[in-house]
Amino acid sequence: MDTVILELKDLRKQYPGVLALRECSFDLRPGEVHALVGENGAGKSTLIKISTGVIQPTSGTIRFRGEPVVWSGPRDAIANGIGAVYQDPAVFPDLSVAENIFMNHQPHGLVSRRIFWREMHEQTEALLERLNVRLDPRRKLGHLTAAERQLVEIGKALSGEAKVLFMDEPTSTLSGAESDNMFEIVRQLRAEGTAIVFISHRLDDIFTIADRVTALRDGVHVDTRKIDEVDHDTLVQMMVGREVKNLFPKTEAVIGDEAMRVEKFSRSGEYQEVSLAVRSGEILGLYGLVGAGRTELAKSIFGITRPDSGQLYLAGKAVTVGAPRAAISAGIGYLPEDRDEEGIVLDMDVCENITLPILASCSRFLGWLDQGKERTIAAEFAEALEIKSAGLGQKVGGLSGGNKQKVSLGKWLACDCRILILDEPTKGIDVAAKAAVHQLVSKLASRGYAVVMISSDLPEIMGMSDRVMIMHEGIVKGEFPREGLSEERVLAEALRA
Numbered sequence: 001m002d003t004v005i006l007e008l009k010d011l012r013k014q015y016p017g018v019l020a021l022r023e024c025s026f027d028l029r030p031g032e033v034h035a036l037v038g039e040n041g042a043g044k045s046t047l048i049k050i051s052t053g054v055i056q057p058t059s060g061t062i063r064f065r066g067e068p069v070v071w072s073g074p075r076d077a078i079a080n081g082i083g084a085v086y087q088d089p090a091v092f093p094d095l096s097v098a099e100n101i102f103m104n105h106q107p108h109g110l111v112s113r114r115i116f117w118r119e120m121h122e123q124t125e126a127l128l129e130r131l132n133v134r135l136d137p138r139r140k141l142g143h144l145t146a147a148e149r150q151l152v153e154i155g156k157a158l159s160g161e162a163k164v165l166f167m168d169e170p171t172s173t174l175s176g177a178e179s180d181n182m183f184e185i186v187r188q189l190r191a192e193g194t195a196i197v198f199i200s201h202r203l204d205d206i207f208t209i210a211d212r213v214t215a216l217r218d219g220v221h222v223d224t225r226k227i228d229e230v231d232h233d234t235l236v237q238m239m240v241g242r243e244v245k246n247l248f249p250k251t252e253a254v255i256g257d258e259a260m261r262v263e264k265f266s267r268s269g270e271y272q273e274v275s276l277a278v279r280s281g282e283i284l285g286l287y288g289l290v291g292a293g294r295t296e297l298a299k300s301i302f303g304i305t306r307p308d309s310g311q312l313y314l315a316g317k318a319v320t321v322g323a324p325r326a327a328i329s330a331g332i333g334y335l336p337e338d339r340d341e342e343g344i345v346l347d348m349d350v351c352e353n354i355t356l357p358i359l360a361s362c363s364r365f366l367g368w369l370d371q372g373k374e375r376t377i378a379a380e381f382a383e384a385l386e387i388k389s390a391g392l393g394q395k396v397g398g399l400s401g402g403n404k405q406k407v408s409l410g411k412w413l414a415c416d417c418r419i420l421i422l423d424e425p426t427k428g429i430d431v432a433a434k435a436a437v438h439q440l441v442s443k444l445a446s447r448g449y450a451v452v453m454i455s456s457d458l459p460e461i462m463g464m465s466d467r468v469m470i471m472h473e474g475i476v477k478g479e480f481p482r483e484g485l486s487e488e489r490v491l492a493e494a495l496r497a
Ligand SMILES: Nc1ncnc2c1ncn2[C@@H]1O[C@H](COP(=O)(O)OP(=O)(O)OP(=O)(O)O)[C@@H](O)[C@H]1O
Pocket: 015, 016, 018, 019, 020, 038, 039, 040, 041, 042, 043, 044, 045, 046, 047, 087, 388, 389, 397, 398, 399, 400, 401, 402, 403, 428, 430
């Protein structure tokens, strides 16, 4: 099939201080899944935002169905059948699932303009059913997990009868089984003739779903290939321009004394009778499907919510952590799953964000904050994590999705918390930087940190954990030591109802 539905020619996008795209071209055909890959900050999301009218290119042209077009805004693109699942979607936590999905096109009476609630809820249910998701259309979005919200976003993109669908990292918070479910939906849409652009940092995703793949590097189109013409290493080479080694560089660490023990934590509707212990030097992997209760458990350990019952012990002593501030001073750090809302301050710069939790520990002399020390620490982690920015003074709001993730990660790795709970630490992070993150976490463990790593990325769980615990619907289903760990066993436990 040689028809092209969307063609981007010589796109250029200049942000203040950053050239995000330079003479970048791309074409898309009906009935294909075209993967877009590249390192954090390569320009993928920028390309999508230009294609969907969210931002205007500095120069270059868009042709849609053969005609040159200039989108006046996102509504214009949506009206022409272009849908998108964005990487950082604008969601309204106080509105319901249905209201979020039908944000701009609620079914309503022609004269009275009254909203047809029942119709809207029915349509929402039908959409979610198509996605194989069980969610009450009336539930407030703020009460959903990040992954459930992701599924709502997909529903929203589909609600406009899209002919072209952009998906910017739709699987980043999903576990294997949930991604599989989503791939089914993507295949179905492809069979119906929808043209799909798919972004993911999980290369397995690309090989599973893509027909063609385009790599961007530093805003430049590197190559477009048929998926069966490339293998894993070629793909990485296209993205990074060099070989990437040492993914999951698990180093031997001396496993010391028990650092933290959770005994019989229960919280109604979230998790039941969960007990776990982690020792210094140890990485405990926490695996499960979305909704397994892992994030909810982490929030209670960190003092964001309170368990109904149960006891927390730190170094053998019973403690009660009433609030995150208390958790931090007790030496517990928590990288939340939902970074934009809980993890970073978009209005502050890279340096300020990274040093936020350690501000207290940076020495103050007669009330002067030691800014030099602050910058040194921030610079060290910005470099180790390969944060791509216009400098430490750049506001985090202007960073690419993956680079935002790195900032929030850096902030917890830099603080002195000896117990680290990392919720999806490499979500949205590119292959090369992922290796850097794993290396850092491994290094912290060998320095005696105790790490609880929540991840939906099975290879990451398998590669990094000393021990793996599996949760399912709020209950611990099993535990495996590193020896004899196999993907099949872990998956079987996670899926076992
Ligand atoms: N609003 C903005 N203001 C300034 N610079 C920006 C803005 N949005 C993006 N950039 C810069 O443009 C470049 C490309 O960003 P983009 O979001 O397209 O990357 P990406 O390929 O989607 O990366 P990721 O994998 O991390 O999501 C980055 O260097 C980023 O810092």
